[in-house]
Amino acid sequence: MSFIVVQAIAGLASAASLFLIAVGLSIVFGVTRVVNFAHGSLYMLGAYVAYSLSTVIGHSFLGYLAAMLAAAIIVGSFGALMETSLLRRIYRAPELFQLLATFGVVLVVQDFTSILWGPDDRFASRMPGLDGSVTLMGHALPAYDFFMIAIAFLVLGGLWLLFHRTRFGVLVRAATEDREMVAALGIDQRWLFTGTFILGAMLAGLGGALQIPRQAASLAMDLNIIVDAFVVVVIGGMGSIMGAFVAAVLVSELLAFGVVILPEITLVLVFLVMAVTLILKPSGLFGRPEFTKGEDRRNFDPPIRAERGLVRAFWLGVLALGLLSPLLVGEFTIVVLTEIAILALFAASLHFLIWGGGLISFGHAAYFGLGAYGSGLAVFHLSLGMEPALLLAPVAGAGGALLFGWFCVRLSGIYMAMLTLAFAQIAWSAAFQWISFTGGDNGILGVWPSEWASEPIVFYYLSFGVCAGVIWGLRHAVFSPFGYTLRATRDSALRSAAIGVDVTRHRWLAFTLAGAAAGMAGGFFAF
Incomplete structure (x- = not known):
């Protein structure tokens, strides 16, 4: 009994600090x-x-x-x-x-x-x-x-x-x-x-x-506390004082007892509680759902039009620069250019989600990581070569996005963004603590390209070609019938639903497509 009381008081002291900022x-x-x-x-x-x-x-x-x-x-x-x-x-x-x-x-x-x-x-x-x-x-x-x-x-x-x-x-x-x-x-x-x-x-x-x-x-105080503060606010409900207090006590007490009873879960416990709360009660414990009285004008963006004239010429110039620059620079610069191409694809996948669908994700890096681990684990545990391992990368990213997105697209705004962060932290915790399978914080060693792609310039052209192709595919998706419908749900979800558009399904598919593209980038990053 004394142990419970002492831990509870320690948890209340932590809750007091968390409550004041939250x-x-x-x-x-x-x-x-x-x-x-x-x-x-x-x-x-x-x-x-x-x-x-x-x-x-x-x-x-x-x-x-x-x-x-x-x-x-x-x-x-x-x-x-x-x-x-x-x-x-x-x-x-x-x-x-x-x-x-x-x-x-x-x-x-x-x-x-x-x-x-x-x-x-x-x-x-x-x-x-x-x-x-x-x-x-x-x-x-x-x-x-x-x-x-x-x-x-x-x-x-x-x-x-x-x-x-x-x-x-x-x-x-x-x-x-x-x-x-x-x-x-x-x-x-x-x-x-x-x-x-x-x-x-x-x-x-x-x-x-x-x-x-x-x-x-x-x-480091600011960045160490802000995520926990956001978690408390989201669990309690935006704008609720009592919600912030109850959530701070709940989170702090769970951590106080969790670190003693099950230390392995403390890395992810807070985000697990937030994820469960948002899935069961999307507006938080004490928050109230916002009833839309009309469209918020700030969410209307100008129509997206295909590039013409100088803009198209600019992108053709970027493509030509990407093809020719490895012939003019050294090996180290080629490696840097390879990372630029990979990260450009990752950024494009997030841009597709935000720009095309109006979906804000704080946890998009999870799908990049799933793609990287999917390829790395295929090489390390299944002894696959680079080619089939790379094919598994977008599958791993899309699978994670398909699973997480099913829950996330039912929310909106900051609640959706924080739920994506919660799932990303859960995925990170699993990779960090499952040492026998993922290597923990050491990662997966010994992941190398196939012999024919082992030269930096060859791997660069492979990465650049695939990444440029996937980026073009994302652009094509934006101007497809699916993309136009997705943009309609972005600009006015109520009007889209009124004319028969399945808003949730389109957002879920966009989430999955963006996750697949991010996973592809992660797969190349692993090599």
């Missing part, structure tokens, strides 16, 4: 619909700012607490600058553009942080008054863990009061439900969005500041 992300997305990949950067900034302030005023409990709160306010100010200068201009942009823009902020903040604080980890002192331990059932637990749990409950209660007892909170809840109606009532959404983003940034900054007595501030 709830801010959930609130921001619920109102603005922006997929803010830079939310982890705000968390990291909070840790670094709190570290600096704690060295100056953190010599007592109240001083340390003041340093944490001041860090949250400073990060909130940075969030206001970020919202007014960048995000306000991309609210109506497609989700992928928002993601790329905020990822650019991640890179800027990382460089900025490295310049100010240096590349080394920064270790803060323990919080005065909470640097000891509490004995519970014969086990010593850090006193600071109980402080973290208390802060999480205080924040949860404060947010409930804010959103249920203030005018700002009522407007935020209304905007989460129906932004168009809020605008029709004369509410200035710009400042509502700014206020919401400041609140989310402050919560992220506070979450980072609270971490410094437990762990060092490092440049």
Whole structure:
């Protein structure tokens, strides 16, 4: 019994930290619909700012607490600058553009942080008054863990009061439900969005500041936390405060007990829970399905037309350059050109999915990996040659896409993107931990081209020819009747369904086709 209680408290302490960053992300997305990949950067900034302030005023409990709160306010100010200068201009942009823009902020903040604080980890002192331990059932637990749990409950209660007892909170809840109606009532959404983003940034900054007595501030904090935060938000339901809290507790407790009971599953446990949740309840545990009142104009793209004139001449020039360049360069450059051709096919397969079908996938690399492992395992375990192994690559990629896509295409937006990520992480975990079959992190060794293709220039022309052919095939698919129907489902799923188009089936087929192309690229990459 004591073991269960101790592990549960340890899980609650981790949940407190995860909740603080996830709830801010959930609130921001619920109102603005922006997929803010830079939310982890705000968390990291909070840790670094709190570290600096704690060295100056953190010599007592109240001083340390003041340093944490001041860090949250400073990060909130940075969030206001970020919202007014960048995000306000991309609210109506497609989700992928928002993601790329905020990822650019991640890179800027990382460089900025490295310049100010240096590349080394920064270790803060323990919080005065909470640097000891509490004995519970014969086990010593850090006193600071109980402080973290208390802060999480205080924040949860404060947010409930804010959103249920203030005018700002009522407007935020209304905007989460129906932004168009809020605008029709004369509410200035710009400042509502700014206020919401400041609140989310402050919560992220506070979450980072609270971490410094437990762990060092490092440049990897942002990317280490953002995926887990997205997972918690998606499991709980976008825009749901209670959902973020329950999901944070659920994930943290599963990890706390899973690492002891079944350590092998901890790498994939979080994503497995998210996948099951989205399959059974596509809008998350506490999320509400969005009822479409009309077509969102930002999803309408200009009609796709076949290349003509100068554009066609440009691509013919690229093709000629690809054919002639190996004759003019050295062996190392030929190897690099081979990788470029392979990665061009992989990028084209993802582009086909996003551009042609409007389907956002965060886990498309899984099919590249399935193709690579399909070829490598065929050579290593079945002793097949390069030719039949390469034929298995698109089959492996298409098989994975066929299986995963059956679940994914029934969702949309960020929920679909996160489910693709969950399946990709599950596939990665299987490859990483099944050492006897896949070689684990060492990979599969001894995968070489056939003797006739062993020369770099020969393998280049083989790769270039096949990759160029598959890319042309994807282009042809876009301008085929299937491609036109797929683009119709992208531009207006409701109208497509109204005229008898099976939207789910067309998206599933597009998913499978893109997976096969990515698998083909992975097969060549394995050699």
